[in-house]
Amino acid sequence: MLVLSGIMVMAVSGLIFIGCTKEGPQGPTGANGTNGKDANATCTVCHNFSDTVIVKIFQYDASKHASGSTAFEGARSGCSGCHSHEGFLEKLQTGSSVTQAYNDAAPVNCRTCHTIHVTYSDADWALRSVAPVNPYIDSTSSIDLTVTIPGGTPDGTSNLCGLCHQARKASPWITNPKGTDSLAVTSTRWGPHHGPQFLMLAGKGAFEMGSAPFASTNHKGNATCRNCHMGPAQGDLVGGHTLWMTSAESGDNVAVCKPCHTSIGTTFDLSGKQTEIEGKYHQLKVLLAQKSILDTVTMLLKGPMSAAKPKKFTQKTLSVYWNFCMVDADRSMGIHNYAYIRDMLDAGISYISAQ
Numbered sequence: 001m002l003v004l005s006g007i008m009v010m011a012v013s014g015l016i017f018i019g020c021t022k023e024g025p026q027g028p029t030g031a032n033g034t035n036g037k038d039a040n041a042t043c044t045v046c047h048n049f050s051d052t053v054i055v056k057i058f059q060y061d062a063s064k065h066a067s068g069s070t071a072f073e074g075a076r077s078g079c080s081g082c083h084s085h086e087g088f089l090e091k092l093q094t095g096s097s098v099t100q101a102y103n104d105a106a107p108v109n110c111r112t113c114h115t116i117h118v119t120y121s122d123a124d125w126a127l128r129s130v131a132p133v134n135p136y137i138d139s140t141s142s143i144d145l146t147v148t149i150p151g152g153t154p155d156g157t158s159n160l161c162g163l164c165h166q167a168r169k170a171s172p173w174i175t176n177p178k179g180t181d182s183l184a185v186t187s188t189r190w191g192p193h194h195g196p197q198f199l200m201l202a203g204k205g206a207f208e209m210g211s212a213p214f215a216s217t218n219h220k221g222n223a224t225c226r227n228c229h230m231g232p233a234q235g236d237l238v239g240g241h242t243l244w245m246t247s248a249e250s251g252d253n254v255a256v257c258k259p260c261h262t263s264i265g266t267t268f269d270l271s272g273k274q275t276e277i278e279g280k281y282h283q284l285k286v287l288l289a290q291k292s293i294l295d296t297v298t299m300l301l302k303g304p305m306s307a308a309k310p311k312k313f314t315q316k317t318l319s320v321y322w323n324f325c326m327v328d329a330d331r332s333m334g335i336h337n338y339a340y341i342r343d344m345l346d347a348g349i350s351y352i353s354a355q
């Protein structure tokens with residue numbers, strides 16, 4: 001009896017031991033040189049009794065990065081650069097938006113944004129990249145949304161987010177936004193794709209097909225994605241690593257706006273700007289549907305069309321449609337860049353309603 005349980009204990013601890021050596025990352029060998037600390041001491045910089053990491057994991061788990069269901073798109077080249085951890089690192093390394101397909105892809109996680117387990121020190125909280133972004137829609141250009149508040153350290157967080165939260169290039173591509181010549185489109189999925197927030201904040205990426213250039217609200221010179229999306233967290237509802245701005249329980253997280261807009265009420269609808277944008281958005285949506293440009297059921301370009309049977313649209317019409325898709329996918333209803341979004345919608349409404 002005694003012998004038997006002894007063997008069982010050994011077997012169980014043996015299993016645990018195998019489990020650890022198999023799964024755990026290899027620590028730096030022996031007493032490593034850094035600060036004269038041994039390997040265990042560098043691990044405890046993060047793996048200790050404080051709640052720092054636990055809190056971030058708690059918040060992160062509530063984010064769409066953790067709960068989202070698009071990691072499977074990492075198995076497709078052309079999608080993996082934004083939908084998988086592996087594709088994102090490849091993109092950073094090569095500087096190219098063309099990335100491989102990854103099976104067993106990991107979703108966006110701590111290591112995607114931070115350099116976890118590289119030096120095994122506090123320095124590993126560093127962000128992977130805060131460098132200016134060469135956007136997919138024009139890789140020869142560069143956008144830098146670093147904000148430097150006088151006396152503060154430069155905050156390049158928006159550039160990190162912008163590596164993924166930007167539009168993709170469509171084919172055929174608009175070369176003359178005011179043009180009334182036609183382009184032949186073969187897919188109802190033609191458009192900028194989801195998540196163009198970085199471009200919206202920058203006041204870039206829309207086609208200026210109206211008579212005047214689009215104006216731009218200067219949030220980009222004052223606030224980064226982090227300032228608004230990663231403000232002081234309320235549990236796992238809003239702020240911090242949840243990245244959420246609003247929740248049913250907490251309502252709009254206006255606390256992040258208050259330092260700059262001291263008189264803001266209980267919602268983001270500052271001076272009725274969101275209501276105004278929402279009105280224009282719906283007006284253009286109805287117009288695009290009436291002219292058989294937008295399918296409001298699928299929210300895609302109105303078909304049918306295929307490689308064999310393309311559908312023709314003027315460049316100017318496609319510009320209006322592209323701009324509408326940008327506003328739709330942005331989902332801040334004017335907050336990222338009020339003046340730019342307003343002018344995009346106004347120019348579209350005035351052109352389409354005259355058709």
Ligand code: HEC
Nearest residue numbers: 024025027028042043045046057110116120121122124125
């Ligand atoms: C800069 C902070 C930091 C340091 C230093 C650090 N870790 Fe980690 N470690 C993390 C984070 C963050 C995670 C991932 C947590 C998650 O995703 O849930 C993690 C996860 C782990 C895991 C779980 C498996 C995995 O890889 O996700 C193990 C095991 C681990 N660390 C061991 C170590 C060891 C051993 C050392 C020292 C040699 C070390 N860590 C040093 C931050 C750190």
Ligand code: HEC
Nearest residue numbers: 064065068069070071082083088108160161164225229243
């Ligand atoms: C590696 C690419 C990548 C980076 C870097 C990245 N994101 Fe994301 N983000 C995504 C993807 C992909 C989704 C959609 C996930 C899904 O639905 O499966 C997403 C979703 C989100 C959402 C939820 C949107 C929704 O559908 O409701 C927010 C908010 C967000 N990201 C903000 C940020 C912020 C802020 C940063 C920078 C701190 C950032 N993201 C950095 C790829 C990225």
Ligand code: HEC
Nearest residue numbers: 070073078079081082136163164165166167168194195329
């Ligand atoms: C430039 C980066 C980028 C590329 C490349 C990219 N995506 Fe995304 N995608 C995103 C971001 C960011 C989001 C989340 C945006 C948001 O929720 O605001 C997203 C969201 C999505 C969603 C979720 C939409 C929803 O309504 O929740 C799907 C599905 C998707 N992408 C499919 C794809 C597919 C398929 C490809 C490749 C053909 C692809 N994506 C390529 C950045 C990208």
Ligand code: HEC
Nearest residue numbers: 052053056057060065108109110112113114125157226241
């Ligand atoms: C989408 C990108 C993104 C992801 C994913 C992400 N973080 Fe962060 N994290 C940030 C940004 C941005 C900051 C703010 C950086 C700053 O203040 O300079 C930050 C800050 C932190 C800090 C404070 C660092 C310091 O220097 O004091 C910790 C700790 C942290 N994150 C842990 C985590 C952990 C743990 C995970 C995974 C559960 C995680 N992060 C996932 C973007 C991310």
Ligand code: HEC
Nearest residue numbers: 158161165197198201223224225228245246268331332335
């Ligand atoms: C000035 C504050 C501010 C800045 C800066 C900002 N956002 Fe937002 N963002 C918002 C607000 C407010 C909403 C939501 C509006 C609502 O819910 O009515 C939003 C919505 C979003 C959404 C849609 C999902 C959601 O949470 O509603 C994504 C994704 C997003 N922002 C990403 C980004 C990224 C990426 C950046 C940086 C390139 C950024 N935002 C910069 C305020 C900001």
Ligand code: HEC
Nearest residue numbers: 216217218219222223227228256257260268270273335338
């Ligand atoms: C770091 C400071 C800062 C933060 C944080 C900030 N804003 Fe702003 N916001 C500004 C500045 C500065 C302007 C004016 C920019 C200009 O003149 O082009 C502005 C302009 C605006 C406008 C356009 C107003 C108009 O009359 O043209 C709206 C709407 C807005 N902000 C809403 C918000 C909301 C909602 C939040 C919180 C989610 C927020 N802002 C967070 C600094 C900030």
